[in-house]
Amino acid sequence: MPDGHDPHGHDPLEPIDPSQGPIAPAGGYGGGFDLANADAETLEKGPSHAQEPGGPAGKPRSLWSDAWRDLRRNPIFIISALIILFLVFISLWPGTIATQDPLAANLAKAQAGPEAGHPFGFDSQGRDVYTRVVYGARASVTVGVCATLGVVILGSILGGLAGFFVGWWDAVLSRISDIFFGIPVVLGGLVFLSVVTNSSVWPVIGFMVLLGWPQIARIARGSVITARQNDYVQAARALGAGNSRMLLRHIAPNAVAPVIVVGTIALGTYIALEATLSYLGVGLKPPTVSWGIDISDASSQIRNAPHMLLWPAGALSLTVLAFIMLGDAVRDALDPKLR
Amino acid sequence: MSQPTTREPAAAPATTREPILEVRGLVKHFPLTQGILFKKQIGAVKAVDGVDFDLYPGETLGIVGESGCGKSTVAKLVMNLEEPTAGTIKYKGQDITKLSGRALKAVRRNIQMVFQDPYTSLNPRMTVGDIIGEPFDIHPDVAPKGDRRRRVQELLDVVGLNPEYINRYPHQFSGGQRQRIGIARGLALRPEIIVADEPVSALDVSVQAQVVNLMERLQDEFQLSYMFIAHDLSIVRHISDRVGVMYLGRIVEIGADAAIYEHPTHPYTQALLSAVPVPNPEAREERERIILAGDVPSPANPPSGCRFRTRCWKAQERCAVEEPLLAVPEVFRGTGGPAEHESACHFAEEMENPPGE
Numbered sequence: 001m002p003d004g005h006d007p008h009g010h011d012p013l014e015p016i017d018p019s020q021g022p023i024a025p026a027g028g029y030g031g032g033f034d035l036a037n038a039d040a041e042t043l044e045k046g047p048s049h050a051q052e053p054g055g056p057a058g059k060p061r062s063l064w065s066d067a068w069r070d071l072r073r074n075p076i077f078i079i080s081a082l083i084i085l086f087l088v089f090i091s092l093w094p095g096t097i098a099t100q101d102p103l104a105a106n107l108a109k110a111q112a113g114p115e116a117g118h119p120f121g122f123d124s125q126g127r128d129v130y131t132r133v134v135y136g137a138r139a140s141v142t143v144g145v146c147a148t149l150g151v152v153i154l155g156s157i158l159g160g161l162a163g164f165f166v167g168w169w170d171a172v173l174s175r176i177s178d179i180f181f182g183i184p185v186v187l188g189g190l191v192f193l194s195v196v197t198n199s200s201v202w203p204v205i206g207f208m209v210l211l212g213w214p215q216i217a218r219i220a221r222g223s224v225i226t227a228r229q230n231d232y233v234q235a236a237r238a239l240g241a242g243n244s245r246m247l248l249r250h251i252a253p254n255a256v257a258p259v260i261v262v263g264t265i266a267l268g269t270y271i272a273l274e275a276t277l278s279y280l281g282v283g284l285k286p287p288t289v290s291w292g293i294d295i296s297d298a299s300s301q302i303r304n305a306p307h308m309l310l311w312p313a314g315a316l317s318l319t320v321l322a323f324i325m326l327g328d329a330v331r332d333a334l335d336p337k338l339r
Numbered sequence: 340m341s342q343p344t345t346r347e348p349a350a351a352p353a354t355t356r357e358p359i360l361e362v363r364g365l366v367k368h369f370p371l372t373q374g375i376l377f378k379k380q381i382g383a384v385k386a387v388d389g390v391d392f393d394l395y396p397g398e399t400l401g402i403v404g405e406s407g408c409g410k411s412t413v414a415k416l417v418m419n420l421e422e423p424t425a426g427t428i429k430y431k432g433q434d435i436t437k438l439s440g441r442a443l444k445a446v447r448r449n450i451q452m453v454f455q456d457p458y459t460s461l462n463p464r465m466t467v468g469d470i471i472g473e474p475f476d477i478h479p480d481v482a483p484k485g486d487r488r489r490r491v492q493e494l495l496d497v498v499g500l501n502p503e504y505i506n507r508y509p510h511q512f513s514g515g516q517r518q519r520i521g522i523a524r525g526l527a528l529r530p531e532i533i534v535a536d537e538p539v540s541a542l543d544v545s546v547q548a549q550v551v552n553l554m555e556r557l558q559d560e561f562q563l564s565y566m567f568i569a570h571d572l573s574i575v576r577h578i579s580d581r582v583g584v585m586y587l588g589r590i591v592e593i594g595a596d597a598a599i600y601e602h603p604t605h606p607y608t609q610a611l612l613s614a615v616p617v618p619n620p621e622a623r624e625e626r627e628r629i630i631l632a633g634d635v636p637s638p639a640n641p642p643s644g645c646r647f648r649t650r651c652w653k654a655q656e657r658c659a660v661e662e663p664l665l666a667v668p669e670v671f672r673g674t675g676g677p678a679e680h681e682s683a684c685h686f687a688e689e690m691e692n693p694p695g696e
Contacts, residue, residue, distance in 0.1 A: 061466055061468075061506045062465075062466060062469055063464045063465060063466070063469075066466075230459045230460075230462075231454045231455070231456060231459040231460035232459065232460055232461055232462040234415075234420055234452075234454070234460075235452065235454060235460055235521075235524065236462075236473065236477075237420060238418050238419075238420060238447060238451065238452045239447060239451075239473060239474050239477050239478075239524075239528070240443070240444040240447040240448070240477050240478065241473075241477050245476075245477070249462075249465075249473075250462055253462075253464040254462070254463070254464055334464065335463075335464070336463065336464060336508040336510065337463065337508070337510045339508075
């Protein structure tokens, strides 16, 4: 390589006169090519939208640094991140914004509406709804986030590997996921969780991961198979790239979008599933406070005391919305075409 | 016309030089299976079925043929992206089909590929700098870490792109520019052989010429050997020193470009050349077009004997029984003329009015 010097003395930075472009030679364009006359040096040197942020000659960038730069300026990301940070904060230290005891019951106030000091009113047992919504975040957010993380990690690893190394592993995994798909969630929950005596959130999360991973595994497998067939994966292999480089640098970034979308939507379903299981008496059990338990308690009282349902259900909706928005923003940031 | 067009005459040195790549008896059969868990093989698509050719240093070997004749599979086999069912591919005397691990990685440095579709051959989520710099990440000994950015910019310059574009993404470029990025990636490791699988088929006609001329310039600059696969006969003629014509997984005729285009002796080549559009309407009137009957037979069940016999106007009994070998036909042996090149036909003969003229 002659020290980066264009052998034809053409300054690469110099704009090219468009009138010199590869136009048909004068004197008849015969329908075929005139290869000898098409001058390789009269090229457009690229779109001339002059300056992009950061300056064209700035330091080298990559997908991740560009994605992060994009996210920081995306209001949807900022709003959803603030909501999620707030949820994490109240899950860790609920006492900072709710000073009362979520278990203190005053039956005289059962189902009473809002009053001073009790902005959300009282539930059927006279407990303060505001305090319970704040304290319920811990169990609900833990179940939702941990179950989603577990499902996404397990499902995308198993499904992704099945899509990448097709063959017997793929066949076995697909049949196993068929079996798990065949198990009805509620029935499975009744059977599985009724034998567990531990009343913490972890058996519930474990059950959700056990039944939820095939959904993500199928999606991950499909999108890995799609991404794997692209020529750039072959190009990487032709360069001598190993499996891990191909998976991590080429396939994963191009296959992750559907997993993010389904994962963030599933987060809401897991919180709702926790409520269903609690309602059936096999999920979280009182005295654990969770939105799911309160929603199922309140759902039969919706006509007498709608505030009992609306506040925990609203908190649940806001949480799900925040995660869906976050997933959407991350997915968009990872797609350079949308910038 | 700023290109120095100093390519040597191809026919003569072919016998005197050592080939850089020797392909012998290359076969690739894709199994056809039935059943889901217990797969039973019920046949095979014979995509490549006994291909021999040599590639000499600094030359361009064009491979032409219809869609589905196995051109791209040959490219993938040479690149070691597919494992051949049988046969050998020798790079400088070393059989590369059995290599793996470090030895294969070392060979990959010397054989690189330019892909057909510039829209799928570049990772949309990597910057141009990352795409062209990836070869250096995989082969860290080629360029020291601090030097890589400069090397990437140099490569961009070499292929005629602005070196400041390293932070852009592929979608910000046109098809021709993307193909240049693909070529820059292929050049990064300074390979000796570049396998170009229809590198211009997806581009506009005006851009095709730019890219082909760029490839010629780079060949002179870096002493590259090209295996140039295409279905466009004019492009292949423009760039190639020698041309091989493929039909249904076999090479049916191979020789210097002038010999193939002006003195084709295999009926399939003659038919193929007669289909090339002629820019001159007067000449078009005079010329005789050979229109082949029927379709290409299925490569899962190719005809016996000569594979072209089902569509050939010269076919006789002998063609169904005896398979013609790729060799200089007896009629032309020792004549020393341009028709003396390898052609797999029992009834090889020159046409009276060769269509390539």
